[in-house]
Amino acid sequence: AETINYRLKWLYNMSVAGDLYALEEGFFRDEGLDVDVKAGGPERDAIKELELGYAKFGVASADQVIRARAKGAHVVVLAQLFQINPLQWIYRPDVVTLNSLADLRGQTIGVTFGGNDETIMKTLLAMGQIAEKEVELFSVRYDYTPFYQRKVHIWPVYRNSQGIFVGQKLRDAGEPVGVFNPEAHGVKFVANSVVTSEKVLANEPDLVRSFMRALLKGWGRAFDPANADKTIAIVKKFDKDTDLGVIAEQYRVTRGLVHPDPNIPIGTIDPDGWQQTERIMVAQGVVAKPVAILSHLKQH
Amino acid sequence: MLIEFDKVTYLYPGTEKRIFSDLTIRMERPGFHALFGPSGVGKTSFARLLTGALNGYDGQIRLAKVGTPLYSYNLERLPDWSSVGKHLEKITPDAAIQRRDQLVEIFGVEACLGSRFSHLSLGQQNRINLIRYLVQDFRLLIMDESLGNVDELTRERILLHVKAMFPDVLFLYISHNVVEVAKFCDQILVFRGARKTPQTMMVTGQNHCLEGQLDPQGLQRTMLEIMNAS
Amino acid sequence: MLIEFDKVTYLYPGTEKRIFSDLTIRMERPGFHALFGPSGVGKTSFARLLTGALNGYDGQIRLAKVGTPLYSYNLERLPDWSSVGKHLEKITPDAAIQRRDQLVEIFGVEACLGSRFSHLSLGQQNRINLIRYLVQDFRLLIMDESLGNVDELTRERILLHVKAMFPDVLFLYISHNVVEVAKFCDQILVFRGARKTPQTMMVTGQNHCLEGQLDPQGLQRTMLEIMNAS
């Protein structure tokens, strides 16, 4: 059978546990599919690969989807993998107190200019009625030195991966760690979702159905506490460079982001979240006008 | 055959001293001729004007029936990636193979053929280089100190044989050796500098050949003529 | 003063032909001496052994009271970033300034001082280069064709004056001009090749000086001796 390329958003790690689980446990094979789960990376864009025909399915964040739609890409969302956006801010509670948005005032805050976290942080500031000049936004790179050296006290991380590494280091050094979650302050900004192109959805509905069945089965089983050890082992197999202890911790945290509410099945698309994401992006001027995002959500 | 300089004036760009000033010269017959004159007078410059390596002169330079003039000088080098023998083989046209072997013998460089150019003595280098030119198909060859660093005996042998082998071409031999020039050359163009009039004088040499008799008195006379001219 | 080669055997690494084989030579007095012999016989090699530029010989080479021997040759160049006059100024020790000006005049290169080296004719280049060495403080200078491309008149003037100016140093003059060598040199070391016995012969030249009379018959005799030796 034809090999189906599935382009992830990031490198192999706990954030793609369900995808790996489906692959390793043969769920795709059971559906008669030959799927290649390809690692993503910073310079990769699954939506572009869908268009170029390099991949049939991919993982993209909501802002990518909305940007792409705004530029005429025919991309649709099939499932939403994270119910809570893992992009959060880590801080040292002994240095700053962050109980309300107002506490942000006067702080030096790390953001990746051009990235999601900039959009999210600016939204938070707007909601807290904090002018941009009342805080100092610090341009974040891929290394954490300014945070480690205490030049910046509030630093964006992916809660379930980097957050664990960094938290671990601070804890090893005997320092307390706090996490600032935008969603707790009313900002819902959707993260990773499974996408495909309109063409694939229209021309190969069976393929989409069986692919999604296998995939969501993978995610479901992976985060069933009964399979925790197996999931951890599978992730370790792909992510050799991370310690087992860290992976276990990542599993615990990721589970809380992927499946926070037993009543909401894994993969459920949250239309409110998407709408808010779209509103935020328009408000922040990231896209010029709404893209009618609801009509491109095709829950599977 | 014709070499004609018609009121040629030349000075190197950026300098003020004229090397030639309305120089007019005509040479018409094949043979072993010389360019003679004190160091710095302009012999090399003359040769380079003739071959077209220098431009930007005033006046006219006309060449006829001399093909592409060749110019050999004593700083030339052969690439060092193979022996000089191999290089000679490579640049010898088929028709000249025999000639090459003869030349190698006359020039006394058989023993050098297996060496790289940089491993030869200066006189050996110059001889090898000259052979390269002599195996080409040429009508006019300028030899600018091409036999520099070669001992007199060898040089004499070389000159006599070369003259015999190439009766129909025009050589312009540049050398500072009065005796040699007077003895072996046919026409001797003596350069006297741009400020003297005339700038050049033509002396007729003894043109001594392989099977000719040298007239010692004639030689003395020619030498005197050359000395007086220059 | 002493130059002594004691059973020196030398061959270039990677070759099989001995340049010298148990060569034994001794020169003891200052003066204008010559190294003579056919092209490729080993004159340059001899000079380079003497200055220490070549090593790996068998036997002994002894120098005494000659300081650091200097070796000048006819392919040397001056850097082109300033005029040769400036270069000369730079490398002339204060004590030799007057000597330099004298030399420039004798060598006939006043007109060249303002030019870059690469803009000179070959004979001019060689003269400028030689002056550089002559203004140093030296006891032994080897001139390997250092007057190449210089016309005979100028050369004669140069040799006579240099001899007069430096009565106490030892020159080794390498040239292929028999007449010149016979006329101006004191001791003439004729190289005959490693396979002949003896490898070298010492001929006494006419050692003609500025205010001396030249004996034409003596010159003829010396020339014959040299020709026979080589």
Place this chain on the structure above:
Amino acid sequence: MLHRRIYQFLIIYLLGISVLLGVKYSLNLSDYVIPGPGSIWQTGAAVFDSYLHDVMNTLGVAVVGQVFSICLAFLVGIIGRQTTWFGSFIKVAAYNVQAYPIVALAPIIFILLGDGFFTRLLIAAMICYFPLLLSVLGVMSEPITDIEHFYRSTGRMRWQLEVKIRAFENLQKLTTVISGSATLAMAGTIVAEFIAANAGIGYSIRIALYQSDLSKILVALFLVGITLAVYQGLLEWLGVFVRRGWAAA
């Protein structure tokens, strides 16, 4: 020469754009993957001023970085030309630093230098100096016997003179490399900004990448290219000038 460089650059740029647009239309790709000419033009008009300002900023650092690199390359080249233990040690050190991709060294540089102007300069210089170094080493380690003989045998040779002789004889090669290295200084600065800085066109490119906005990147590439064409044209002209000047001093 200068305006030839510029229109040659324009030809190349247009060729590049044409290939991209060719791919776009033949594969029927959306503006998200490859922007259309209209979108490039609009973006260009919108960001031109601020990008031009960024490019000038970057160029400023690049020029300083290049000068610094040239000094460094000559320093290392002059020390490393010697066949002594120390010479070869310096060479090994200089090579090694280069082998490490800047991305791996960056965290260490940040720790040591913080993330200000100096970091940007250092990274730019590190990327730019190596090709210079290679050439300088090549030139400096080859004796020019016919010129050096006199100075050596009369005991007049100093390292400064040796360096001067070899540099002068290879002036053409050195000026070629120096004016060519402008390119690298620019690329180096952009990379540095990409990794480290909060200013310059490299920083803007990074933001455009995060926004997945190829139009902006194409505009940035245009500005970088044209600036470089001008800068390099000037350098070449300067090279000719220096050669003439030194030869006529």
Place this chain on the structure above:
Amino acid sequence: MLHRRIYQFLIIYLLGISVLLGVKYSLNLSDYVIPGPGSIWQTGAAVFDSYLHDVMNTLGVAVVGQVFSICLAFLVGIIGRQTTWFGSFIKVAAYNVQAYPIVALAPIIFILLGDGFFTRLLIAAMICYFPLLLSVLGVMSEPITDIEHFYRSTGRMRWQLEVKIRAFENLQKLTTVISGSATLAMAGTIVAEFIAANAGIGYSIRIALYQSDLSKILVALFLVGITLAVYQGLLEWLGVFVRRGWAAA
């Protein structure tokens, strides 16, 4: 020569580590900013095998990339040496490509080539070829009159011969540059892996950065350095060999 290179590298590496540790202890920085020696050692022991494997993988690509670069540099250098319009056009094109930092070009390369082996190779070659090009251009555009005169005046000069003459006369310079460029091929490959993120030590460095694990980076730098010392030692030896071989052919 080879083992000298290796122990010189060791000295440099130890010097580097000492400086870092010096900074750590003098500024009293915690282990997460700069890891202590124990932690570096442990990490080294843990990842040595897998990193060594990665480095070898990277080296393989680097070698191919270098060969490719050398060919490219000679090709462009030989065409660009001419003072014709086309020659200068090729030169401008070659310079321009270099001016664009790879990070800015990467998205375009991915669009055009996908993410296979070729992308990695192309990026490595692009980083490596430029210094080579500069040297080749410098060497190729300078006539060697004393040798070329004969061939030119007898109408025997072909471009192959011209290239051969100039290359031979500058063999020392060219081999210096070629063996030096190994460093760049390695750096280029690592950057490519860092960007394209699929395999090799560049990929591992990326992960280590993501994990904020400086120990791992230091171990990776060690392995890269030592491998390169060996590779470059071999290349230099090869250079000597080639020079000798060609001179004795």
